[in-house]
Amino acid sequence: MIRPRDVVPGVALFPVRTPTLPPATHTNTFALLGDEVILVEPATPYDDERAAWLEWAQSIDRPIGGVLVTHHHVDHASAAAFFARALSVPLLGHALTFEQIKTEGAELREVHEGDRLGSWEVLHTPGHAAGHICLFDRQRRTLIAGDMVANGSTIIIPPEDGGDMAAYLEQLRRLDDLQSTTVLPAHGEPIDDPAALFGYYIKHRLMREEKVLRAWESQRAKLGRAPTAAEIVPLAYEDTPVHLWPIARSATEAHLIKLRDEGRISAG
Ligand SMILES: [Zn+2]
Structure with a gap:
């Protein structure tokens, strides 16, 4: 596995090993390389992977604006406060996500539907998790999809943990309507034909x-x-x-x- 690597202009990918749902074994973390770098999915609970992630993050030659968690699941958020503290940057996420993760010692910055993080727009996309957010760059038509879709694994909709099928389908349609050219899921390779994927998911x-x-x-x-x-x-x-x-x-x-x-x- 080559990491980090650039997946689209301005976005670097660094997959980390996580206790995720098989057959997936890793969670994709992304560096959004604007004037301030946003690091998406502070995911891994494993010490060796955390060390490798931090080494990568600290090697990025730009100011870091924060680490952002798309939702509360353990394979996305389990290093959230740890990385925010280690880098002395705020932890960004939805209020409903902050209610469900460990945030001790981290400076929290809530993000909401419509907020801008550099060229990226925050979309609140409940369904898989109540506080789930995606990020969309309208100019590059690139979507950071979190767990709304995956490449090669299943998306769970657990009602016992905030999953909502009606909301999920509504948000899939909304994401499809964005007409992205690239979708970057948290699990699996980048998706080059988002229309086909969203169409398949909904159907x-x-x-x-x-x-x-x-x-x-x-x-x-x-x-x-x-x-x-x-x-x-x-x-x-x-x-x-x-x-x-x-x-x-x-x-x-x-x-x-x-x-x-x-x-x-x-x-x-
Ligand atoms: Zn999830």
């Missing part, structure tokens, strides 16, 4: 939602009561390996909440 989720709905209806008829997510998964995810069913159950819960809110299934 795939809606296809799964239809399967969840059909499974709910058939189990409802069979059991004489509203089925649980666990009773739906074997039907709606029959094409998915069994070891992924715990993730599927969480996604099914998220679909059921959306379907209930839309009045497409009943509570009982």
